[in-house]
Amino acid sequence: MPQPKSFYITTTLPYVNSEPHIGHAMEIVRADAIARHKSALGYEVFFNTGTDEHGLKILEKASSLNELPQTFVDRLVKKYTGLKGLLGLSNDLHFVRTTDPEHISAAQEFWKRCDTRGCIYKKQYKAKYCPGCELEKTDSEIENGHCFLHPNIDLVIIEEENYFFRFSIFTKQLLDLYEKRPDFVLPRFRLNEIQAFVERGLEDFSISRLKSKMSWGIPVPGDPLHVMYVWFDALVSYISTLGWPDDAKSFEKFWQNGTPVQYCGKDNLRQQSAMWQAMLMAAGLPGTHQIIVNGFITGEGGLKMSKSLGNAVDPLDIVKEYGTDALRYYVIREASPFEDSPFSPEQFKEAYNAHLANGLGNLVSRIIKMSETNAVSFDQAVFDKVRQSEEIVGLEARQAAGFETYDLQKAANAVWDLIAATDGIVEERQPFKKIKTEKTAAENDIRELLARLRMIGLMLSAIMPETAATIIDLIEKNKMPASPLFARK
RNA sequence: CGCGGGGUAGGGUAACGGUAACCCGUCAGGCUCAUAACCUGAAAAUUGCCGGUUCGAUUCCGGCCCCCGCAACCA
Numbered sequence: 001m002p003q004p005k006s007f008y009i010t011t012t013l014p015y016v017n018s019e020p021h022i023g024h025a026m027e028i029v030r031a032d033a034i035a036r037h038k039s040a041l042g043y044e045v046f047f048n049t050g051t052d053e054h055g056l057k058i059l060e061k062a063s064s065l066n067e068l069p070q071t072f073v074d075r076l077v078k079k080y081t082g083l084k085g086l087l088g089l090s091n092d093l094h095f096v097r098t099t100d101p102e103h104i105s106a107a108q109e110f111w112k113r114c115d116t117r118g119c120i121y122k123k124q125y126k127a128k129y130c131p132g133c134e135l136e137k138t139d140s141e142i143e144n145g146h147c148f149l150h151p152n153i154d155l156v157i158i159e160e161e162n163y164f165f166r167f168s169i170f171t172k173q174l175l176d177l178y179e180k181r182p183d184f185v186l187p188r189f190r191l192n193e194i195q196a197f198v199e200r201g202l203e204d205f206s207i208s209r210l211k212s213k214m215s216w217g218i219p220v221p222g223d224p225l226h227v228m229y230v231w232f233d234a235l236v237s238y239i240s241t242l243g244w245p246d247d248a249k250s251f252e253k254f255w256q257n258g259t260p261v262q263y264c265g266k267d268n269l270r271q272q273s274a275m276w277q278a279m280l281m282a283a284g285l286p287g288t289h290q291i292i293v294n295g296f297i298t299g300e301g302g303l304k305m306s307k308s309l310g311n312a313v314d315p316l317d318i319v320k321e322y323g324t325d326a327l328r329y330y331v332i333r334e335a336s337p338f339e340d341s342p343f344s345p346e347q348f349k350e351a352y353n354a355h356l357a358n359g360l361g362n363l364v365s366r367i368i369k370m371s372e373t374n375a376v377s378f379d380q381a382v383f384d385k386v387r388q389s390e391e392i393v394g395l396e397a398r399q400a401a402g403f404e405t406y407d408l409q410k411a412a413n414a415v416w417d418l419i420a421a422t423d424g425i426v427e428e429r430q431p432f433k434k435i436k437t438e439k440t441a442a443e444n445d446i447r448e449l450l451a452r453l454r455m456i457g458l459m460l461s462a463i464m465p466e467t468a469a470t471i472i473d474l475i476e477k478n479k480m481p482a483s484p485l486f487a488r489k
Numbered sequence: 490c491g492c493g494g495g496g497u498a499g500g501g502u503a504a505c506g507g508u509a510a511c512c513c514g515u516c517a518g519g520c521u522c523a524u525a526a527c528c529u530g531a532a533a534a535u536u537g538c539c540g541g542u543u544c545g546a547u548u549c550c551g552g553c554c555c556c557c558g559c560a561a562c563c564a
Contacts, residue, residue, distance in 0.1 A: 012564060023564040055562060167561095193493050193559090200492085205561065230562060265564030266494085275561080294564065295494085296557090304558070334512095336502080339494070340557070347501070350513050358526055366523035373522080423527055432522035484524045 007038045008258035010048035010238050012268050013098065016076040017057045018312075021305050022343060023265065023297050025087055025315040026331035030294070030408055031263045032089045033332060036462035037403045037411075039090075046254040047089075048241045050096035051080050055230030056209075059216040069216045073099060086315060088324040088466055096241035098218075098234055106240035107233040108221045110283055114165065115221075119282035125162040125206055163208035163226060170278035174198050177277065183290065185273050186406055187338040190266070190293040194273045205275070207232040235276040238262065239285070259289040266293050292406045295340040297331075313343060325464040326352055326486065332463055333412035349489055359419050360456070361486035364471060367422075367449045368480050370432055376446040378475050383451040391421070392455060399459055408463070415459045422452045450475055 011031045014024050028049055035047035053073040062072035077097060084093055096103060114120050178184060178195045185191040208226040209217060217227030238260070244251045254260065264272050273291050280287050296304050299311030318327045334351045335341040371377065386392060395414045402411030426432075431445035457471035467485065474481055 014564070015562075018563085021564085025564090027564050052562095057562065189494070196492065197560095203561085234562095263564085267559065267563060269493095269559080270561065296564070298557080304563075334501090339502095342501075347513085350501090354513060357524060362524055362526050364523090366527075368523095370522050426522070427520075427528045430520080430522085433520090435522095486524080488524055488526080 004042055004044045006046070006253045006258040007035075007043040008046045008048070008242075008254040008260040009035050009038075010241070010260070010262050012262070012264040012272070013050045013052040013096070013234060013237055014080060015052045015055075015057070016073055016080065017061050019076075019079050020083060020315060021312040022315050022318070022327075022331070023294075023305055025083070025327060026297055026335060027263050027265065027294055028083060028089065029087050029328050029331050030292075030406075032087070032093075033328075033408055033411075033462045034261070034403065034406070035090055036465065040462060044253075045090075045092075046094065046242065046250075046258065047092065048094045048096060048238070049080075049083075049089075050094075050237060050241065051077050051098065052230065052234040052237070053077070053097055053099045054217045054228075054233055056214050056216070059214060062216075070099065073097075083315070086319050086324065088328060094241050096237045098237055100240075102243070102246075103233075103237055103240040104218050106244055107218050107228060107236045109245050110236045110239075110279070111228065111232070112221050113283040114279065117282060117284060119166045119169070120163055120207070121166065122161055123164050124159050125164075126157055126159055160210055160213075162206045162210075163220060163223075164204045165207045165232070165279070166282070167202045167204050167275065167278055170281055171198060171202050173281055174202075174274055174277060177287065184288075185269070185291045185293060187293065190269055190273075190338075194269055197270065198274055202274070202278075205229075231271055231275065232279070235271065235279060238276070238288075256286050261290045261292060262288055263292050263294065266295055269293055293338065295336055295338055297335055297343045298340050299343060318348065322348070322352055322489070323486075325467045326356055328464050329356060329412075332408045333416070335409075337407045337409045352486065353488055355416060356486035357484070357488040359416065360467070361484050363419055363423055363456075364453065364474065364485050365480065366426060367446075367453050368474055368478070370435075370446050371450055371475075372478055372480055374435055374443065374446060375478075376443050376450070377478050378450045378454065379447045382444075382447045383454055386448060386451040387455060392418075396459070403462070412463055415456060415463070418452065418456055418459065422449065422456070425449065425452070 009031050011027045014020060031047065031049070035045050039045045051073070058073060059069050062069040065072065067075075081095060083089065084095075098104075098107075111120070175195065175198055178191055178198070182188070182191065185194060207229045208220050208223075209229055211217075211219075211225055211227050215227065217230060218233045220226040220228055239251065239255055242250045242254055244255070262272050269291075272288070277287050297313075299305045299313065305312045315327055318330075330348060330351060333355075334348075335343075395418055399411045399414040402408060402414065425445075426449065429445045431442040431449070434445070435442035454472060454475050457468045457475070460471070461468040470481070470485065
């Protein structure tokens with residue numbers, strides 16, 4: 001028997017300085033759907049998510065709450081581990097925290113490898129410091145040589161020694177990668193974007209912070225005065241979760257031979273498709289196979305969700321009102337696979353009523369009611385025949401193509417096309433009426449409808465696993481559900 | 490001239506060199522198995538603006554306007 005093929009997929013690790021919003025939920029649910037689909041195809045799947053827990057913002061947030069950073073992140077991480085149940089994620093989900101001891105030692109080992117290969121060096125780093133804010137400012141926060149908040153206070157240039165990563169020497173290698181692998185980043189326009197960015201030339205970037213100024217980070221090996229810059233450590237989590245460097249077998253199976261896929265938001269393009277790839281090159285490790293870049297779910301006024309704007313949507317609120325699978329449905333089929341998508345509670349409700357209550361839920365009710373009342377049960381032979389029909393073969397192919405290209409909307413559309421066509425069959429053949437005059441023909445119709453319903457269940461299993469299981473179970477028991485699958489709201 | 494995306498019926502999206510499709514909403518009809526659900530049909534868009542290429546442009550090219558994201562610590 002051949003070894004099962006392996007597959008690796010990870011989300012970006014959310015930064016735990018605030019609570020999860022629907023954008024995080026979207027990314028994790030999509031990765032979960034892909035993971036489930038690959039599993040169903042027989043792959044051995046490693047599905048990873050986790051939390052990014054170091055850095056200045058967390059340190060600041062914790063100290064503003066008078067908490068130790070570790071206490072703070074231990075508290076916040078529960079919001080993220082809780083997503084597993086809330087979003088109906090696969091049981092064998094791996095969850096890595098960047099404060100895990102295994103991750104910390106992996107990040108240090110990764111640093112050492114980059115260092116011994118000559119890709120890390122120390123240099124004077126000039127920072128612009130605003131005495132008014134008592135903070136260092138980035139160029140984007142500066143206008144006319146002053147920070148926005150204190151236009152009358154002069155910035156002070158402070159110098160400190162930092163470690164730098166030789167990003168610039170990987171320009172050619174990165175461009176070669178983009179050239180050779182046009183599907184390395186999906187969608188294509190994101191590949192173009194990163195390619196254009198790298199073509200403009202790369203600058204080495206700082207990968208450490210003085211511990212005396214920012215203590216909440218992983219110690220730099222061999223230098224007690226510095227901790228790692230949070231991105232350097234966080235990206236390593238994609239392989240530390242596999243047990244790298246100790247577990248060579250797992251690394252080989254899932255990273256080297258598992259076509260590792262990283263899901264991320266559009267704001268993470270550079271870190272994942274350029275910085276991390278260069279870091280892997282520096283450490284002498286194989287690169288990522290593919291990076292899938294989501295758009296944003298935008299809030300009120302088409303703006304990016306953020307706490308400061310107060311337009312963040314908590315997935316918990318949605319799940320409480322509509323259920324896990326309704327949320328999964330929304331982020332998979334209603335939100336655009338690659339572009340930004342607007343969100344509003346009204347819109348969610350509309351989509352829920354139209355496609356889950358009236359569409360899927362109602363179809364389940366009408367078919368099961370007919371089969372229960374007339375005691376017609378599921379027939380495997382009829383199912384096999386239906387599944388081989390041109391219509392279903394075509395729909396399954398469309399769904400598979402959707403999954404392959406990470407266009408989950410397309411994958412889900414195949415199911416809703418089947419739902420619509422099945423509603424059409426009920427209307428056209430009217431077995432509920434025919435049963436009085438042509439019993440056998442009507443019974444055959446109902447068997448076919450049951451087969452189609454089961455097919456719908458099957459095609460939903462990666463997208464809405466709980467609902468899929470319920471549908472298959474209802475067919476098995478041939479009994480109307482006690483309450484509607486998706487009650488109208 | 491920093492980079493990228495977008496501007497299509499009332500709202501949300503799709504398509505893509507050949508008379509603009511889908512969902513919600515609205516209106517009319519049908520059906521009664523079903524969650525006032527389902528099916529059929531209708532009204533509704535000079536595809537942001539200007540110019541060019543073409544027999545033909547929403548689609549390709551150029552310019553402009555507007556919105557959004559990124560600009561090395563927000564999925």
